[in-house]
Amino acid sequence: MTYRLPVAALAALSLWAATSCGASDTAPDTGETEVGVAGWGDGLVDHQAGYRLSEVRAEGARADRIRFELESGQAQVGELTSWYWSADLRYFERAAARPTRDGGWEAVFPEGLGGPGHLVVAFDTGEDEVGDLVLGTDLVAPAAQRRPTEVPVADGDVQKVGTYDVALSGDLLLAQPSTLMLSVTSAGTQVEYDEAEVAAVSIASGAFVRFETGPDGTFSGTPSSPGRFRLKVDLTVAGQPVHALFERTAFG
Incomplete structure (x- = not known):
């Protein structure tokens, strides 16, 4: 296609x-x-x-x-x-x-x-x-036989994935440690996740940022270039994988 x-x-x-x-x-x-x-x-x-x-x-x-x-x-x-x-x-x-x-x-x-x-x-x-x-x-x-499933980008800080609402809040600061907060809820109730990875890539330059896990659902990383970033969140909830996409602008 x-x-x-x-x-x-x-x-x-x-x-x-x-x-x-x-x-x-x-x-x-x-x-x-x-x-x-x-x-x-x-x-x-x-x-x-x-x-x-x-x-x-x-x-x-x-x-x-x-x-x-x-x-x-x-x-x-x-x-x-x-x-x-x-x-x-x-x-x-x-x-x-x-x-x-x-x-x-x-x-x-x-x-x-x-x-x-x-x-x-x-x-x-x-x-x-x-x-x-x-x-x-x-x-x-090589050319793939079929298109992979495309995950939509969240419009704002929350993306609904099945019965879960995955929320990612916080700002990206250019060339400074930036902290994001991750939370998962279902029907308004907080849900514990087993593990999570947060990573981002600059839409303009391709610069990659891996966020380190911190306490209480926080993740920290340092963007090396300005502009818009695509952020990927990979979660495991109740043994099942959950994926969400967000966008943030690195500024400062």
């Missing part, structure tokens, strides 16, 4: 492509990137602090499997979390990455999209002087 994007969206995507591709070519390996609450980097570079994301490719009939390698220090990495979004941001998914027998990593996403997109991986290096890293690279996946 083909679709047309508004002129403004195309301009934003062009800016993202120019920014992300240029950053990957010129960024140093020293890790001297603005430090966010949940780690170094914003996913615009594929190498940092002696680590490099390489041999990235999409596999599978639905383009739902993405394989990659992590060069330098890979033996110290025990767990990787990955996010993949399409260039138009209609698809924005999270998946844990697992090590493969040949020394690489593989992330299996819920559905495959195909076409141009961007992959980011976040991991703990196990090194005190480096800590967490976020690396990313552009990727063109």
Whole structure:
């Protein structure tokens, strides 16, 4: 299926492509990137602090499997979390990455999209002087056999998902730690969730932000670029996955 994007969206995507591709070519390996609450980097570079994301490719009939390698220090990495979004941001998914027998990593996403997109991986290096890293690279996946289910973007601070109302409040502050508050209710009653992940991507530049879990339903992260961000909330409630999308503008 083909679709047309508004002129403004195309301009934003062009800016993202120019920014992300240029950053990957010129960024140093020293890790001297603005430090966010949940780690170094914003996913615009594929190498940092002696680590490099390489041999990235999409596999599978639905383009739902993405394989990659992590060069330098890979033996110290025990767990990787990955996010993949399409260039138009209609698809924005999270998946844990697992090590493969040949020394690489593989992330299996819920559905495959195909076409141009961007992959980011976040991991703990196990090194005190480096800590967490976020690396990313552009990727063109094979054409998918069908369109994935598109989650609508919430109009405001609350999105209804089935019988749940997922609320995400708080502001994004440019280059400053920003705290968001997450809550879930059903029929007006507060609902406890088992676990949650909050992540965001800049609509204009493609800069990624992973939010660190804090006390009492708070999540903190540091946006590295101004403008509008798409935020993805992944929850587990009563053993079932719940997903919600929001938008915020980083200012300051």
